[in-house]
Amino acid sequence: MDFTGFMEEDFDAFTIDGLDERMEAIRERIQPKFKSIGDELSGPLSEMTGKEMHVHIAKHARRTKNPPNDTWMAFCHDKRGYKKHPHFQIGLFDDHLFMWLAYIYELPGKENIAKAFLNHTADIKQSIPGHYVVSLDHTKKDAETLENIDLEQALARLQNVKKAEFLIGRHFKPGDPVLRDPERFIQEARATFSTLTPLFNISMDQ
Numbered sequence: 001m002d003f004t005g006f007m008e009e010d011f012d013a014f015t016i017d018g019l020d021e022r023m024e025a026i027r028e029r030i031q032p033k034f035k036s037i038g039d040e041l042s043g044p045l046s047e048m049t050g051k052e053m054h055v056h057i058a059k060h061a062r063r064t065k066n067p068p069n070d071t072w073m074a075f076c077h078d079k080r081g082y083k084k085h086p087h088f089q090i091g092l093f094d095d096h097l098f099m100w101l102a103y104i105y106e107l108p109g110k111e112n113i114a115k116a117f118l119n120h121t122a123d124i125k126q127s128i129p130g131h132y133v134v135s136l137d138h139t140k141k142d143a144e145t146l147e148n149i150d151l152e153q154a155l156a157r158l159q160n161v162k163k164a165e166f167l168i169g170r171h172f173k174p175g176d177p178v179l180r181d182p183e184r185f186i187q188e189a190r191a192t193f194s195t196l197t198p199l200f201n202i203s204m205d206q
Contacts, residue, residue, distance in 0.1 A: 003036035003186070006097060006179040014069060014094035022067035023060060030092065031057055034073040037090060040186050041193070045075050045088065048197045051204075054079035058091075069093060069139075074102070075193075077204075084108060086203045088193050089167075093141050097179060099189055100169040101196040103158065103203070104138050112206040114159035114166070120202060121151055128168070128195060135167040143171060169196065 010033070013025035038055030045053045056074040072091025076082035083106040090099050103110060117124065130147030136154060146168070158164045170192050172179055178188050 001036070001040060001182055001186070003033055003040060003182045005182045005185060006033065006092070006174075008174055011092060011094050011174045014067075014092070016067070019063060019065060019067045023063075026060075026068070026071050030071055034090070037186070037189070038073060038075075041189060042075060044190055045193055048194055049077070049200060049204075051077040053077060053088075056082045056087075072098075086113070086200055088196070088200070089169075090189065095141065095174065097172045097174075097176075098135075098167075098169060099172075099192045100135070100138075100167040101193075101200055102138060103166045105163045105165055109206060110164065111159045113203045114155045116202050116206050117166075117199070118152065118155050118159070121155070124199065125151065127198060131170075132168060132195075133171050135165070137165055138167055143167075168199070 010029050013022060013029055016022040016025050034057045038057070042053050042055050053075045054077070056076060058072050060068045060071070070091055070093045072089050074082040074087045074089050076085050076087040078085050083104060085107065087102055088100065089102050091097070103113060125146065128146055130145060132146045133143035134146055134149045134151070134154060135143040136157065154166060158166045178184050
C-alpha cells in the first residue's frame, strides 16, 4: 500500500495564501494520497455496489483567483464525471476529513431520490449509526449528526428545492489516530461506504 495516512501538513495546505501556492500544496501533499486511496478502494467499492466505480480527483481547474477551501476525490460509476450522479467522496477541509455519500445540486432527478428516501426514513435511521453526519451544502463545513437532524425536513428540501443537496457520512478531526494509520483508514472508509451502500442502491434505482 502506497497510502501513508493524513498528517497535519495535509490540513495545513488550506492555510496557504494564494491560488497557485495552495494548489501546489494540494497537488504535492494530498492528490498522491487520493490516488493511492483510489487504488485501494475502487475495487472493493465496485464489489459493494455491483457497479464498476471510477476514481475522480478534483482538479479545481476553473479557479482563477480564490484558492479552494477544501479538496476531494470521488467514486462514481460514470468514468466521465460524478457531479450529476450519486457518488462517494473523501476529502479535506482545514479542520476535518470527510467521507460522504453525496447528492449535490448538479444531480438531476433529485426529487425522485428524495421521495424514495422519505419512504425509507425509518430504515435509514435504523441502519445508519446516529453519529454519522449530514450536510446540506457541500461547500460548507457545517454538518449535523443523523440523530439530531430533522431527516424528513432535510429530504423534503432535497425534493422541493432545486439547488438543495444532501450528503451523509462521517467527519474525522486532523488528530484522529485513524487518519495516521493507513490500514485502519482504509478499513474505516470501506466500513463507512459499506454502511451507506444500501442508500446508494436505493438512489440508483430511481
